[in-house]
Amino acid sequence: MTGRERHGTGARLRRMLAYAVLILFALVFLYPFVIQTATAFKTEPDAAAHPLSPIPDPVTTEAFAQVFGGTGFPLWVVNSLAVTLLITAGRVFLDSLAGYALARLPFRGRGAITAMVLAVMAVPGVVLLIPKFLVLNQLGLYDTYTALVLPLIVDAAGVFIMRQFFLSVPPSLEEAARMDGAGVFRTYWSVILPMARPALITLTILSFQSSWNEFPHTVVAVQDPALYTLPRGIANLVAGSLGAGTQYPLKLAAALLATIPVAIIFIVFQRYFVRGAAEGASKE
Incomplete structure (x- = not known):
């Protein structure tokens, strides 16, 4: 050989x-x-x-018949959809807006703000649970839909992803837009944002997944069962809210149903997610 x-x-x-x-x-x-x-x-x-x-x-x-007929699962789905769609839409718009400002607009303190965004990403979310509860309670927002949405509507990781993408956009495009009379927001909205489709899809998937599966925040934001989202409702089932017995089929059937929307979105947009993540990583 x-x-x-x-x-x-x-x-x-x-x-x-x-x-x-x-x-x-x-x-x-x-x-x-x-x-x-x-x-x-x-x-x-x-x-x-x-x-x-x-x-x-x-x-x-x-077990599936019991999930729909013997629990608050339909209400939890409606609450989760409303909260998730609002948070996802808010993050996509506000994170991209902040990312564009940090990447392309010259202003005093831009580097310090970028460093603060990175520092926020390093803070464990559980550390902020008690401060969130105190703020929501003092503002009179506790136990409302606003409490479920407002504290999560902007995400530091999303700002960072969008900033990294916008740094790769050639400045000549913005210069051409300014020569045509476009202002800062018009340049962002009509010229730069349409080019950010991979990053926007990545951010949409991450925002939808994280807000759909969000549990710790719901614990400190709401107490009324009518405001429970899917993670909070399923946690209530796991805690044995329906009585004696293990009820493993019921609990896992509810968990399986809660997994389906995120799995479908990820499968449909998987190639955009991978492309957007790779482009963001290549700019670090």
Whole structure:
């Protein structure tokens, strides 16, 4: 066997080993989701007797019927949709506006504000829960829809993503727009923003996912069950709000239904998400 053949054989073995390791990690990450899906279609005795079995025996949709008929799930969905759409729209507009200002507009203190945005990204969200509660309570916003939306309508990570993208836009485009008589906002809205489609889609996916799955903020923002979003309502189910028993099929059926919208959005816009993330990372 020549040196070239030995090198080719070694490369194939390394590639096969890498694929085997990736498949192993994929199975480790996917198996809990498989168990969640299977348990949602199990009966209560089957789920208690065989909690790790990926095959329901028998298959039943009783848990889904109970989710829609015996819980506040429909109301939670409506609340989550309203809150998520408002937060996502607000973040896409305000984060892109702030990102454009930090990337393209010369003003005193721009570097300090950018550093503060980066510093906010480093602060754990749990640290801000009590201050959020105190502020909302003092402003009279506690236990309202406004309390669910307003504190989350701007996101430091979104500002950073948009700033990184706008830094890659050639300044000649803005100069041409100014020569045509366009002001700052018109240049941003009509010239620069349409070019930011990959970054905007990335921001939309991240904003939708984070606001749809937001739980800690809802704990300190609302107490009225009529204002519960899906994460808060499902957490209430997990805490045993419907009585005795494990109720694993009911809880996991609700969790499975809550996962579907985010999964659909990510699958549909996956290529834009990857492209936008790669462009943002290449500018760091």
